[in-house]
Amino acid sequence: MIIDCHGHYTTEPRDLHRFRKEQTAAAGAKDKAVMPSRASLKISDDEIRESIEQNQLKLQRERGTDLTIFSPRASGMGHHIGDESVSLEWSQICNDLIHRVCALYPQNFIGVCQLPQSPGVPPKNSAAELERCIKELGFVGCNLNPDPSGGYFNSPPLTDKWWYPFFEKMVELDVPAMIHVSGCCNPAMHTTGSYYLNADTMAFMQIILSDLFKDFPTLKLVIPHGGGAVPFHWGRFRGLALNNGRPELDEIIKNNIFFDTCVYHQPGINLLTDVVPVDNILFASEMVGAVKGIDPKTGFNFDDTKRYIDKAPRLSDADRAKIFEGNARRVYPRLKTKAAAKAAV
Numbered sequence: 001m002i003i004d005c006h007g008h009y010t011t012e013p014r015d016l017h018r019f020r021k022e023q024t025a026a027a028g029a030k031d032k033a034v035m036p037s038r039a040s041l042k043i044s045d046d047e048i049r050e051s052i053e054q055n056q057l058k059l060q061r062e063r064g065t066d067l068t069i070f071s072p073r074a075s076g077m078g079h080h081i082g083d084e085s086v087s088l089e090w091s092q093i094c095n096d097l098i099h100r101v102c103a104l105y106p107q108n109f110i111g112v113c114q115l116p117q118s119p120g121v122p123p124k125n126s127a128a129e130l131e132r133c134i135k136e137l138g139f140v141g142c143n144l145n146p147d148p149s150g151g152y153f154n155s156p157p158l159t160d161k162w163w164y165p166f167f168e169k170m171v172e173l174d175v176p177a178m179i180h181v182s183g184c185c186n187p188a189m190h191t192t193g194s195y196y197l198n199a200d201t202m203a204f205m206q207i208i209l210s211d212l213f214k215d216f217p218t219l220k221l222v223i224p225h226g227g228g229a230v231p232f233h234w235g236r237f238r239g240l241a242l243n244n245g246r247p248e249l250d251e252i253i254k255n256n257i258f259f260d261t262c263v264y265h266q267p268g269i270n271l272l273t274d275v276v277p278v279d280n281i282l283f284a285s286e287m288v289g290a291v292k293g294i295d296p297k298t299g300f301n302f303d304d305t306k307r308y309i310d311k312a313p314r315l316s317d318a319d320r321a322k323i324f325e326g327n328a329r330r331v332y333p334r335l336k337t338k339a340a341a342k343a344a345v
Ligand SMILES: [Zn+2]
Pocket: 006, 008, 074, 180, 224, 286
């Protein structure tokens, strides 16, 4: 079985965009009276089926992957838009839509939630929506935004006690978080080309000099996009850790930090799998949409990441089994319930 731990619903039915446009305009106008109503949303099961079958499901089948850990469009989370109540309503709508996809295609998708974060609002306020999604919707994790400002990096570091009540809820529910920013409103940064990678790199550096995993030994964090700049600069990070009296990076990340394989070329995957312990790598593609199109040098889609794992020269079959499935089952323990349910069908 091949589990893709990083997929987004980037092909949402049209009415969701209509709602968000109206909600964003109303939030900007600071006039709650003109907020669109949730009841106005009209999305049929047929529209959902069409949006999935022509895209994510088609690509799963073509590329030979089985189950996608699926979350709302990351760039659409927009935590900087409106206030906490706007973020909560939008998050609930997006999470409920993911739930509908997972209910229609239970063999192919399992949910990860967006959180109702908002600039300056304590992360503990997102705990209730996390709990709803895990307990009521059967989700297996969340996307945690280290920068709800949308590109200005003015939140406390992830290692600050500010985040601790949320981490406590994650540990209680036994779910991991993928560290994932949203759309960038800082014009100096491109959303998927620089902002995402900057945030990934920032999160790793915050964590390796902290006592976060002494305080939360079972906390699990996935750093996406291959870990940003981390694998390429492994020596820099390792040297900084050792110079600050910290253990080897392998030891620091062992049971707690994981990188995905959303690195869209073979040399990048070769480096990732050479530098980062195999036990800390999870297969992912981030399809559909992070980087669209076909690489003219290979003739295959940039985000067809299974090919790179298949061809990585230093991986054994046992290594590949870990990257494709085994590691995801360790990091997302609630997949077990899913596997049991499948066996019973
Ligand atoms: Zn993503």
